[in-house]
Structures are given as C-alpha cells and as structure tokens.
Amino acid sequence: MKIVNDYETVIGLEIHAQMSTQSKMFCGCPTRFGEEPNTQTCPVCIGMPGVLPVINKLALEFTIKTGVALGCKISPFSRFARKNYFYPDLPKGYQISQYELPICEGGFVTLLVDDDEGGERRINLTRIHMEEDAGKNIHEGAGSFSYVDLNRAGVPLMEIVSEPDIKTPKEAAAYVRKIRTILRYLKVCDGNMEEGSLRCDANVSLRPQGVKELGVKTEIKNINSFKFIEKALEYEIQRQKRILNEGGRIIQETRLWNTTTGMTESMRSKEEAHDYRYFPEPDLVPLIVDEGWIAQIRKEIPELPDDKRQRFINDYRLPPYDAEFLVAEEVAADYFEDTVRLGSNPKDVSNWMMGEMMRLAKEKGKSDVPPVMPAHLNGLIKLVADGTINLKTAKIVFEDMFNTGKSAEELVKEKGLVQISDVGQLETTVEAVITENPNETARYKAGETKLTGFFVGEVMKKTKGKANPKAVNEILRRLLG
Ligand code: ADP
Numbered sequence: 001m002k003i004v005n006d007y008e009t010v011i012g013l014e015i016h017a018q019m020s021t022q023s024k025m026f027c028g029c030p031t032r033f034g035e036e037p038n039t040q041t042c043p044v045c046i047g048m049p050g051v052l053p054v055i056n057k058l059a060l061e062f063t064i065k066t067g068v069a070l071g072c073k074i075s076p077f078s079r080f081a082r083k084n085y086f087y088p089d090l091p092k093g094y095q096i097s098q099y100e101l102p103i104c105e106g107g108f109v110t111l112l113v114d115d116d117e118g119g120e121r122r123i124n125l126t127r128i129h130m131e132e133d134a135g136k137n138i139h140e141g142a143g144s145f146s147y148v149d150l151n152r153a154g155v156p157l158m159e160i161v162s163e164p165d166i167k168t169p170k171e172a173a174a175y176v177r178k179i180r181t182i183l184r185y186l187k188v189c190d191g192n193m194e195e196g197s198l199r200c201d202a203n204v205s206l207r208p209q210g211v212k213e214l215g216v217k218t219e220i221k222n223i224n225s226f227k228f229i230e231k232a233l234e235y236e237i238q239r240q241k242r243i244l245n246e247g248g249r250i251i252q253e254t255r256l257w258n259t260t261t262g263m264t265e266s267m268r269s270k271e272e273a274h275d276y277r278y279f280p281e282p283d284l285v286p287l288i289v290d291e292g293w294i295a296q297i298r299k300e301i302p303e304l305p306d307d308k309r310q311r312f313i314n315d316y317r318l319p320p321y322d323a324e325f326l327v328a329e330e331v332a333a334d335y336f337e338d339t340v341r342l343g344s345n346p347k348d349v350s351n352w353m354m355g356e357m358m359r360l361a362k363e364k365g366k367s368d369v370p371p372v373m374p375a376h377l378n379g380l381i382k383l384v385a386d387g388t389i390n391l392k393t394a395k396i397v398f399e400d401m402f403n404t405g406k407s408a409e410e411l412v413k414e415k416g417l418v419q420i421s422d423v424g425q426l427e428t429t430v431e432a433v434i435t436e437n438p439n440e441t442a443r444y445k446a447g448e449t450k451l452t453g454f455f456v457g458e459v460m461k462k463t464k465g466k467a468n469p470k471a472v473n474e475i476l477r478r479l480l481g
C-alpha cells in the first residue's frame with residue numbers, strides 16, 4: 001500500500017440564505033423569527049391539498065439583485081421544480097426548489113489572500129437558486145416527545161452554490177464571510193447565523209497532489225458558525241486522510257458536525273439527484289425576467305465591499321488591512337466616513353475603530369451600531385491632536401463616551417482630565433521623581449537609558465496620567481543630562 005502524504009483538499013460550499021422578506025415564498029404568512037410554534041402558517045405552507053402557491057416577487061427581486069452583484073448570468077427563462085422527499089417537517093412531501101433552470105448561473109467572489117501583497121483569490125459560483133425552507137422538528141422531554149413547528153416552512157431561501165474552488169478550511173470561512181457581507185450590503189438577508197438565517201453545507205474531498213479528477217466527497221450539513229466551518233472541515237480532512245492512508249475508501253455521505261464532541265458523524269448515505277424525482281413544478285408558471293427589470297435592479301445596488309475597500313485605500317491612504325476591516329460591515333464603513341468628513345485623520349479613525357471600539361463592543365456586546373457618535377469620536381481625536389489630552393487619557397475618555405454617550409469635551413471638563421503641558425509644573429514633578437529615586441537616577445546616569453520608561457511612568461502616577469508625555473521626555477533628558 002502506498003502512503004500519500006501530499007493530498008490536495010477540495011471544498012465546495014452550498015450556502016442557504018434566508019431572504020429578508022416580510023412574507024413567505026409562496027403564501028402571505030409572516031417570516032418573523034422566534035414566534036410561538038405554528039402561529040405563522042396557512043393552508044399553503046402546511047401543505048393542505050388543493051391549495052396553490054403564488055411566487056413572492058420581492059424574493060425573486062432579491063435573488064436577481066444578489067445574482068447581479070455577484071456577476072452571475074440572470075436567466076431570462078427559469079422555473080421552479082419539485083424535489084420529492086419525505087420528512088416530518090415537510091408536510092407536502094416535496095420542497096419547491098429550482099433544478100435544471102435556476103434563476104442565476106455563474107458568478108464569483110474574490111477573497112483577499114493573507115500575504116501582505118493584497119493578492120486575490122477568485123472563487124467561482126455554480127448557481128444561485130430560490131427555494132422554500134422546511135419546518136423544524138423539536139425533540140423534547142428526554143426523547144419522549146417530538147413536535148413539528150411549521151413557522152419556518154415556506155420561508156424564502158436563496159441557495160448559493162460554489163464551484164469546488166476552495167482550498168482550505170480558512171478560505172471556506174473567508175468565503176462565507178464575504179458572501180454574508182455582500183448579502184447584508186444588499187439587504188437581502190440579515191446574515192444572522194445563530195437564528196439560522198445563514199447556514200452552510202460544506203462538501204470536501206481529497207485527491208493526491210497532481211491528480212486531475214476529484215475525489216469522493218462528503219457533505220457536512222447545516223453548519224451555522226464561522227468557527228464551526230473551519231473546525232468541521234479540519235476534522236473531516238484529517239478523517240479522510242486517515243482512511244485513505246489506511247488503504248480505505250471514502251463513502252459519499254452526508255455527515256453532521258457535533259459541536260460537543262468536535263467530530264463529524266455519519267448521518268445518511270448521500271442521495272443522488274435522481275432519488276428526488278425532480279420535475280417542473282406544475283402549480284407555477286415559468287419565470288420570464290426581462291432586461292429592463294434587471295437593469296432597474298442593477299441601479300439599486302450600492303457600492304459593494306470590494307469597490308469600497310479599493311476606494312478607502314486610494315482616497316484615505318489606508319493600509320489594505322484597515323480597509324478590509326472597515327468595509328466588512330456597511331455601518332462601520334459609513335461610520336468611518338462620517339467621522340473623517342468631520343475632519344479627523346482617517347488612520348486615527350480606523351485605529352480607534354479597530355482598537356478600543358472593537359474591544360468595548362466585544363466586551364459589552366454592542367457590535368452593530370457604535371454607541372459613540374462620529375461627532376464625539378471626531379471631538380476626541382481633536383483633543384489628542386491639539387494636545388489637550390494624551391492618548392492614555394483619551395482611552396479612558398473613549399470608554400466613558402462608550403458607556404455614557406457624552407462628548408469628549410464634556411467628559412474632559414467634568415473629570416478635569418486636561419493634559420498638563422505647563423513646563424514649569426512638569427519640571428517640579430520630574431524633579432520630585434528624580435530625588436525620590438536616587439538608585440534609578442544613578443543607573444540612568446551610568447548609561448541605563450532604557451529607564452526613561454520608568455521615570456515617565458512615575459511622573460504619570462503623580463499626575464494621574466495627565467502629563468504630556470512628549471514634554472516629560474524632553475524635561476527628563478534635560479534634567480538627567
Ligand atoms: P450534490 O448533487 O451531491 O449535491 P453537487 O454537484 O450539487 O453535488 O455539488 C454540491 C457542492 O459540492 C458544490 O458546491 C460543489 O462545488 C461541491 N463539490 C462537488 N464535487 C466535489 C468534490 N469532489 N469535492 C469537493 N466538493 C465538491
């Protein structure tokens with residue numbers, strides 16, 4: 001038996017994105033999350049006989065918009081198909097999806113490669129199609145009861161299918177992040193992974209380095225966090241490697257990621273397309289989309305993250321890393337520009353946003369809308385720039401601004417935080433520090449200049465952090481010779 005150590009990983013992802021429409025795909029029921037089970041249902045979405053579905057036009061528009069944004073070809077003629085299978089959360093016994101004629105084909109996303117050179121990787125898309133979600137089975141009471149909640153049944157989904165172009169688990173997570181960002185820019189999906197608005201099936205196979213044809217893949221179903229995408233794929237790659245190296249064969253199957261054990265588990269052998277007995281949905285007319293409508297939708301597409309990132313790099317001279325961070329959420333990008341427009345230096349703004357703002361948002365769980373207004377951050381940056389406060393004080397003020405919503409000027413006045421730049425006053429303090437620390441003073445004079453930090457620290461202690469560090473440094477150098 002030949003042991004191959006050099007395997008190439010091949011990954012393709014299917015992302016299910018719940019569209020942000022008020023009503024379901026084929027009926028008027030609401031799509032709100034978290035309502036009492038079975039309160040958002042009607043004869044259409046619980047699969048009563050004799051009812052007829054009606055296509056949600058906004059869902060179609062959202063899918064076209066996404067297709068245009070991702071560079072897909074929008075099919076002038078497409079149609080829905082029935083995918084037949086039995087499951088308790090699918091009362092009709094079939095799901096309305098699209099099969100041989102999806103609404104969008106092709107397209108791609110670009111990912112930034114982690115190499116400092118701003119290199120890019122292009123991940124091609126196979127297709128985007130529309131479908132309806134199934135309900136949800138709930139198992140309760142130590143396995144003694146099972147319930148079905150059909151609130152989610154019929155909720156509109158977009159399925160975004162990638163080509164097997166992804167090479168690593170990290171890249172897979174980056175790809176999903178990018179898709180999520182774009183969907184949020186387009187306002188077609190809220191991207192809330194905890195609530196299941198965005199989930200992904202990860203397909204993965206290995207092949208010996210240099211071999212052309214694809215290996216047998218397994219599919220890991222319904223992963224709902226970026227962390228789990230990486231972990232599940234890493235685990236699955238190792239599992240497949242072990243089997244292959246032992247001379248075994250990979251079975252094409254659907255697996256589940258167990259968040260408790262950190263392993264994937266076999267769920268079922270993978271069904272083939274023909275098992276579903278797809279056929280054109282007889283209750284719905286084909287979709288004919290004209291160029292005029294596509295052109296109108298195209299006009300409504302906002303500046304997308306890649307373009308915005310490039311503009312931020314060009315216009316604000318930001319490092320690519322900063323720009324990438326800022327454009328990941330449109331609210332963050334807008335916040336950045338609003339603050340810069342008020343006069344702040346762009347790099348200062350991005351530093352505050354990537355540093356303290358992120359830290360506090362994580363700590364306090366307010367990540368979406370920054371509680372510090374652009375005008376207030378701008379005010380703080382101005383106070384640092386004109387020397388009213390030093391950076392250390394500014395961090396304290398920033399946290400207060402974050403907690404209270406007050407302006408920097410107000411807080412600095414309230415707490416008497418104005419920086420001490422008065423040379424006479426600082427000299428007195430520095431002199432005191434020197435007399436109180438004869439040992440350090442002697443060592444400094446003997447050449448141990450790295451003790452500067454110690455002296456500055458002592459001065460800061462005495463001034464409650466308000467001393468102007470630049471002035472203190474100058475005075476120290478002068479007095480210590
Ligand atoms: P299935 O019919 O089993 O769902 P598809 O051909 O529809 O398979 O592909 C589903 C996803 O799996 C796509 O994202 C595709 O890129 C990916 N994929 C297909 N073949 C492989 C493979 N051998 N290894 C990894 N991913 C694959």
Ligand code: MG
Pocket residue numbers: 014
């Ligand atoms: Mg599939």
Ligand code: ZN
Pocket residue numbers: 024027028029040041042043044045046154
């Ligand atoms: Zn309904």
